[in-house]
Structures are given as C-alpha cells and as structure tokens.
Amino acid sequence: MSRFGLLRVLQARGKLTTQDLGRKGWLHLGLCESGAADELAFLWANHLLGNACDAPALEITLGQVSLEFTLATTAVLTGAEVAGQLNDAPVTSGQSFRVAAGDVLRLSIPRQGVVNYLSVQGGFCITKVCGSASICEREKIGPFDGAPLNAGDCVGYRAPAEHTPLRRRAERWCMNHSGENIPLLVPIVESVAAAPALHNLLNQRFRVSTETNRMGCRLQGDALNVDALAYQHRASAGVPYGAIQLPPDGQPIVLLKDRQTMGGYPIIACLSRWGAGRLAQCRPGEAVTFCAISIAQARQQWRDWYGFFSNSASARCAKYH
Amino acid sequence: MSLSPLNKLRLSWHNENTFTVTFEAAPCVQLTHIIAACLCAIRQCWGDDILDGIPAYDSLMIVIDPWHETPDELAQQAMQLCEREFLSGAVSQQRPSEQTCLTLSIPVLYHQSVAPDLRRVADFCGLTCGEVVELHARKTYTVCALGFAPGFPYLGFVDERIATPRLATPRKSVPEGAVGIAETQTGIYPRQSPGGWNIIGRTPVRCFDVARPIAQASLFTVGQRVRFYAISQAQYDNWPADDPANSWGGKSPGAWAELVNQGRR
Numbered sequence: 001m002s003r004f005g006l007l008r009v010l011q012a013r014g015k016l017t018t019q020d021l022g023r024k025g026w027l028h029l030g031l032c033e034s035g036a037a038d039e040l041a042f043l044w045a046n047h048l049l050g051n052a053c054d055a056p057a058l059e060i061t062l063g064q065v066s067l068e069f070t071l072a073t074t075a076v077l078t079g080a081e082v083a084g085q086l087n088d089a090p091v092t093s094g095q096s097f098r099v100a101a102g103d104v105l106r107l108s109i110p111r112q113g114v115v116n117y118l119s120v121q122g123g124f125c126i127t128k129v130c131g132s133a134s135i136c137e138r139e140k141i142g143p144f145d146g147a148p149l150n151a152g153d154c155v156g157y158r159a160p161a162e163h164t165p166l167r168r169r170a171e172r173w174c175m176n177h178s179g180e181n182i183p184l185l186v187p188i189v190e191s192v193a194a195a196p197a198l199h200n201l202l203n204q205r206f207r208v209s210t211e212t213n214r215m216g217c218r219l220q221g222d223a224l225n226v227d228a229l230a231y232q233h234r235a236s237a238g239v240p241y242g243a244i245q246l247p248p249d250g251q252p253i254v255l256l257k258d259r260q261t262m263g264g265y266p267i268i269a270c271l272s273r274w275g276a277g278r279l280a281q282c283r284p285g286e287a288v289t290f291c292a293i294s295i296a297q298a299r300q301q302w303r304d305w306y307g308f309f310s311n312s313a314s315a316r317c318a319k320y321h
Numbered sequence: 322m323s324l325s326p327l328n329k330l331r332l333s334w335h336n337e338n339t340f341t342v343t344f345e346a347a348p349c350v351q352l353t354h355i356i357a358a359c360l361c362a363i364r365q366c367w368g369d370d371i372l373d374g375i376p377a378y379d380s381l382m383i384v385i386d387p388w389h390e391t392p393d394e395l396a397q398q399a400m401q402l403c404e405r406e407f408l409s410g411a412v413s414q415q416r417p418s419e420q421t422c423l424t425l426s427i428p429v430l431y432h433q434s435v436a437p438d439l440r441r442v443a444d445f446c447g448l449t450c451g452e453v454v455e456l457h458a459r460k461t462y463t464v465c466a467l468g469f470a471p472g473f474p475y476l477g478f479v480d481e482r483i484a485t486p487r488l489a490t491p492r493k494s495v496p497e498g499a500v501g502i503a504e505t506q507t508g509i510y511p512r513q514s515p516g517g518w519n520i521i522g523r524t525p526v527r528c529f530d531v532a533r534p535i536a537q538a539s540l541f542t543v544g545q546r547v548r549f550y551a552i553s554q555a556q557y558d559n560w561p562a563d564d565p566a567n568s569w570g571g572k573s574p575g576a577w578a579e580l581v582n583q584g585r586r
Contacts, residue, residue: 027384028360029529029539030468099477130531130538139471141531166431187333235348236466236475238382240335261375263470270335273387299337302387 003156004160005071009149010104013064016149017135018126019117019144021054026130027261031141033241034134035257037061037115037214037280039273041079043309044173045119048076048096050164052307055123056133058155061214063107065170067118069099071159074121074166077105080113080281081177094169104269113177113281121164125156138215138258176278179208179288183275183301186292187268197224197246197268202290206252210284214258216245216280219288223250226266239263242271256280272298274305328419329406332400338372338387340396341380343401348378348544350463350477354409356381357544359403366402367395376543377466378475424546429500430557431522432568442485442502456480457521457549459473462507464545472511472529479507485584491517498524500549511539522549525560 009016019042022035036042036059046055052257057256058067063082069075076096077084084107091105093116099105099261108114126133129142140146141227144153186198209218239245240263245253245265252268256276270277272293282288328346334539336339342359346352359381360374373384383399390450431454433439443450462476469475484505490517495501499510501518512514528540541547552560 022373024470025535027375027382028467029471030473031471031531031538033373112493130535141471185334185336187335234376235380236468237343237377237380240339240341240382240384242336260469264468267335268479270339273337276336295334295337298544299387299392302337306387 002123003071003161005069005073005101005157007058007118007120007157008068008070009151009153010066010068011151014107014109015061016065016153017059017061017137018056018124018144018149018155019059019135020056020133020135021133022257023130024149027238030261031130032136032139032258032261034132034136034142034214036117036277037257038079038117038277040277040305041115041281042117043305044094044169045076045078045117045164047309048094048167048169049119049121050077051119051121051123054195055119056126057117057119057124058149060107060118063109063116064106065105067105069103069105069158070101071153071156072098072100073160073210074163075099075105075118076106077116077118077214078169079116082110082113082116083108092168094174096164096166096168098166099161112283114283115281119155121160122158125158136258147255148151160169177281179279179282179286180290181291182278183272183293184290185270185272185295185298185299187270197226197250200224201244201252201269201290206288208282208284208286208288209251212284214256214280216256216259217254217282219252219254221251224268225250226251226268234264234266236262236264239267240270241273242276243267243273244269254279266279273302274298325497328407330400331510332396334396335382338385338389338392339382340385340399341382344403344407346379348465348477350465351410352379352545353463353465353477355406357542358404360543362406363399364400366398370395375468377468378477395447401581424548425540426548426550427500427524427526428552428560429524429549429554430554431551432535432554434554435496435499435523436521438488438501439521440483442483442519442521445485448482453483453521454551456483457502457507458551460548461548464541464543464547465506467539467541467543470511470514471531471543472539474508474545474547475527476507476547478505481505485519487517488519491515493499495520496523498526498528500524524549525552525557525558547558 019036022033086105126143134143203219206219206221209220211218243255246268247265327441331343356376360376370386370389375382439450443453464474465477466475485502495510495516497512501520502532503518
C-alpha cells in the first residue's frame with residue numbers, strides 16, 4: 001500500500017490554486033475553461049518528474065508562500081524567476097529536487113514573471129470537479145470549493161515506489177519571461193472596422209495594468225479605435241482563449257484561462273496559445289509588444305511543444321485533455 | 322421572422338484550434354434553433370475532435386482538438402454544414418424543436434419582497450405590476466445562449482411592452498434564482514452574483530449545479546423553450562428540495578415530465 005503525504009500550506013501571501021490543463025467540454029454551459037495560466041511552464045513541471053502531462057500541480061501567483069512536505073518525494077518548481085529555499089538550501093527553477101519529510105519550501109516574490117508551478121512525482125491527488133482539478137476562483141468552481149488555498153490547507157500526494165531520477169531543463173529551453181514580441185494571430189477575415197486598431201496594436205508598447213488576473217490582462221497604451229459601428233447591435237458571442245477585446249475606451253483586454261465564456265465587445269485579434277501563456281507571466285507595469293505570426297506557425301509551434309512533452313515517459317497527451 | 326436564404330455566413334479563425342461561424346442575420350428565435358442544430362450536426366460529424374462549442378445569438382464558436390490533422394478542412398466542412406442548416410432552416414420557416422422539444426416551465430414568485438425592480442419596470446412601461454407579471458408569464462421563450470455565469474440562460478424575447486433597459490449601475494449582489502429583464506431579454510441568475518438586470522421575481526428552482534452529471538448540470542440548453550408561471554409565497558417557501566429540477570439523480574423521466582406538465586396547466 002502506498003503511503004500518503006501532505007503538502008501543508010504554512011503561509012500563503014501570494015495566491016495558491018491547484019491547476020491542470022483545464023475543463024474541456026463545459027463552455028457551452030457558460031463554465032469557463034480554467035487551467036494553468038502558463039501552460040508551457042506547467043508542462044515542464046510534469047515533464048521533469050516523468051508525470052502524465054496533465055497531472056495536477058500547484059499554481060503559485062507572486063510567490064510568498066511557505067509549504068511543508070510531510071513525506072519524502074521528488075518535486076520541481078518551474079515558471080517565474082523566483083528565489084526559493086528548501087529549508088536553508090536554494091532551489092533552482094527547472095531543476096527537480098529531493099524532499100524529506102518535514103522539509104519546508106519557501107518562495108519570495110519572483111524577480112521576473114508572475115506564476116510558478118510546484119509539482120511532485122506522480123502529481124498531487126486532487127478530486128476533479130467537472131473533469132478538472134483546476135480551481136476557478138471567479139466562478140467558485142473546482143476542488144477546495146473553488147477557493148484559493150490558505151494557511152492550514154493541505155494537498156495530498158502519494159509516496160513514490162521509487163524515486164524518479166533528478167532532471168533539469170537544458171539551458172536552451174529557458175523560458176522567455178519578457179513581454180517583448182508576444183505572438184499574435186491576425187484574423188484571416190479582417191474586418192474593415194478593426195484595421196486601424198490592428199495597426200496600432202502591432203506598433204506600440206503597452207503596459208500591463210494592475211487590474212490583471214487569471215481572467216484577463218488589461219493593457220494600457222494609446223487608445224485603439226474601432227469604428228463606432230462595431231459597437232452597435234453587436235450580439236454577445238463566444239470568447240476564445242487569448243482573445244484581444246476592445247471596449248469603447250480603446251484599452252485592449254486580453255482574455256486568459258478564467259475568462260467568461262461570452263462577451264459583447266469586438267475581438268480585434270487573438271494571441272497564440274503560447275503567446276497567451278507568456279502574457280500571463282507579465283507583471284503589472286511591465287512593457288508588452290506584439291508580433292504577428294501566421295496560424296500555420298502557431299499550430300506548428302503547438303505541435304512541436306506537445307510532441308516534445310508527449311515523448312517523455314508520461315502518457316502521450318494524445319487527446320488534448 | 323427576418324431570415325432569408327440570401328443572408329451570408331462568415332468563417333473566422335481565432336487561435337490554433339478555435340474558429341467562429343458568424344451568421345449575418347438579426348438575432349431571432351429561428352436563428353437560435355438553426356445554430357443549435359448546427360452545433361449538433363458538427364458534434365455528430367466529428368465527435369471527440371470537437372472539444373467545445375459555444376452557440377450564441379448569431380454565431381457559433383468551435384474549439385477543436387489541436388491534434389486534428391486538417392483543421393482548415395474541418396472548418397470549411399463545418400461551415401458548409403452550417404450553410405445547409407441555415408438554408409433549410411430559413412426556407413422552411415419552421416422552428417425545428419417546436420414539435421420535438423418539451424417546454425420547460427419555471428415557477429416564479431412575482432412579489433415585491435423578492436422583486437426590487439418590479440415597480441420600476443411597471444412605471445417605465447406605463448403598466449401595473451400585475452400587467453408586467455402577466456405579460457412576462459404569458460409568452461414562451463427560447464434559450465438563445467448560455468453564459469455570463471455558468472448556466473445563465475439568455476431568453477428571447479419578452480413582449481416589447483415590458484422591454485426595459487438595464488440598471489444604470491449594476492447591483493453588487495443579485496441572489497440565486499432572481500428572474501430579470503434586460504431590454505428584450507429575460508433570464509435567471511443561477512447563483513448569487515453582481516448584475517444589472519431588472520429583477521421582477523425569483524424562482525426556487527436550482528438552475529445550475531455541477532454536482533449533477535454534465536448533461537444535467539444546467540437546466541437549460543440552447544434552443545430549449547421556457548415558460549414562467551406564478552406561484553404563491555407559500556408554494557415558494559415549501560418548494561420541495563427533491564423537486565426533479567433540484568435533484569436529478571435517480572429521478573425518472575416521468576418525474577421530469579410531471580414538472581413540465583405542472584407548468585402547462
């Protein structure tokens with residue numbers, strides 16, 4: 001019988017949620033997708049431990065947590081550049097490490113980036129709600145009653161039968177956590193009303209506003225203009241991941257994993273899936289620029305990455321979920 | 322009915338695996354039924370390769386498995402499928418589910434204690450509160466979209482005599498079950514949330530519950546027909562917690578039909 005360990009939250013000043021690759025097949029009922037804000041960093045965490053690619057992990061927003069392990073295992077931290085310590089020893093992002101019973105992991109505020117993923121060998125044991133271990137705070141749906149974890153909360157994991165070898169992510173795979181040149185897809189059927197706004201979107205530097213969260217990222221810059229006609233008689237429609245919405249004030253909002261399923265504002269373009277993950281790592285005040293890529297490029301990028309993660313010891317992410 | 326076969330459809334890709342088919346026609350009940358039928362047909366055609374679909378007033382968003390080998394082909398064929406549905410739906414001028422779909426009847430307590438905007442709506446429309454209630458409960462509505470919050474049904478369309486604009490400032494909190502009007506739409510708040518619709522009543526029925534199986538989590542599906550009927554305070558207070566609409570687990574379809582018929586009286 002395998003033994004069961006707990007990760008106990010001693011302190012959580014940043015935000016702590018459990019995440020996986022999100023809910024599929026619920027959008028038509030108005031339930032949002034959720035899932036890891038930075039999918040790539042999440043996939044790396046599981047990859048380095050030999051886990052299934054969608055094994056639930058802990059998403060830590062802006063660090064500042066203390067977490068105690070009650071049972072020996074192997075763990076890894078990926079995502080934002082953060083100073084972490086296991087007891088007194090420094091922990092490097094992208095490098096798996098052994099944990100002994102009673103060890104405490106502490107994170108400060110990240111130097112760059114926003115979210116980190118903490119995963120353990122085998123993944124955390126979390127009861128799925130609507131097919132996913134993701135906590136959606138906005139909808140109050142998911143495990144832990146859909147609320148972020150607080151001091152005193154515990155997340156379970158199984159003791160591995162044998163420890164997986166320690167692995168580190170090669171230097172060449174180091175994440176780009178800057179907001180420069182985030183890939184964006186220009187709509188193929190370009191609406192005339194959106195053309196000037198698109199031009200301005202691609203040719204200026206924005207700042208991430210403080211009103212940014214898992215639902216969406218608000219950008220501040222020179223106002224983009226959409227023909228006023230676009231706002232009239234526009235019926236609400238489905239909102240895709242990474243959609244760049246333009247409200248009448250001309251300040252774009254990029255919709256992320258916890259976005260609402262329907263929206264009424266015009267959508268002028270959309271980030272690629274990796275692009276949206278990169279934007280989720282941008283801090284309030286940080287500069288952001290976009291670069292246009294083709295949908296074929298975006299698809300190739302997606303396949304390359306998922307092909308890479310599927311080749312690991314983990315089960316192939318054949319079906320996306 | 323304003324649909325004509327001359328209306329156009331437009332396909333636009335958003336990201337790697339998400340596209341939208343937009344129907345260039347004014348939203349109407351007939352269009353809602355056509356779009357619901359399109360989603361059904363697309364799911365039947367491609368099964369698990371369709372991860373998600375969001376039907377809305379005049380559009381259908383589709384999310385496909387990013388591993389699908391020929392996404393552009395799929396989208397083109399889906400578009401043609403939509404065109405066929407649209408042409409036959411627009412020509413026949415009939416609502417497909419009118420004959421095949423049971424009408425869902427939702428009990429509502431229309432009383433000022435739970436309807437803070439009933440008086441306001443009445444004043445705005447130049448009617449009495451009783452007339453507002455009667456007009457609201459007289460019509461059969463169609464679920465045109467689900468969204469905003471999980472399980473929130475956008476119901477089209479109310480009698481124009483009771484169409485009322487949203488509140489200038491949304492309320493910070495609207496209780497679960499609140500029945501509201503916004504312009505020509507009516508809807509039910511499936512849970513406590515902020516909201517700007519005019520609240521004219523409250524239902525004891527639970528509209529959305531993730532504890533139910535997925536097919537039954539939401540009481541409503543797009544294209545579903547819905548009526549409201551007035552209940553008394555006593556009926557509201559004593560509404561059974563094991564109402565088929567409140568706990569579907571193990572309930573026979575008969576119990577469900579009973580609820581439907583009860584409302585049909």
